[in-house]
Amino acid sequence: MIIPHPLLGPRDAQEFTYLGDASLMARPDPYSESAEAEFCNYVYLRDNPAGIHRELWFHEQGDRSWLIITRDTLTHEILGAELVSADKLKAGL
């Protein structure tokens, strides 16, 4: 698989480490009243879609940036790659 890095161009997927669903960036509020149930879902439950999936990849053998890759899990086609910027982290996207 070749990942189109937004800064560096096409790169071998072996340079990257896969973390998982990009929704992991939306960490629940630990002070909310339903925090226990929300953290249970956050830690243990994942969607496993057959199709389009947004996921986190770390460019370990590269510029060590985090990317959000949009990938079709049926075909492994990469539909997009963007940097996880500080703004997105702040917004919990």
Next chain:
Amino acid sequence: MTDLTPLTALRDRDPRSARFGAVTLSEKSDLSLASLYIGAGRTKPHPFGLDLPDIGKISNAKDHSAFWVGPNQWMIERKSPSECDFAAEVKAQAPETAVTEQSDGFVCLELEAPEDAMTALLAKLINLDPHSLTPDTAVHTGLDHMTVFVLRRSVTRLDFIGMRSYADSLWHALATAAARMNNLDT
């Protein structure tokens, strides 16, 4: 007092060098390295008169050079004995930045070859277009499952900066590729 003898990353008293046909592979033990990070949105400093380069590039200024390693991060280099406190010197030049000594963490292996041999070797060693590695280009990529910085110093010279703990494995990977290309034994 114990009389200690410094060894190179390849555990020799002197830097190792070998020739495979037109290709020469040498260990460079006199490279000082320090990483430099500036916060996002900060103005780039000019340590030692260097213009910190853009993505994937190397810049040179007299005895020093710098290459891009990531967003807002560069590696500063100088040919000098690694016993010196290079990080302190870089920090003095760019006091607003975060500087970390890297000299002892890496090994640098230099490959010299004619342009056609270099292109053929690059095509076998890393999964990037060899023609994209023009002089003064630096990439961080994987080689034989090891993480390496590949620096195209000139048309005929390429430096591989890898983890010091992988020094032997990196030498083996490069020497094997160079030897096989020339139908030689390593």
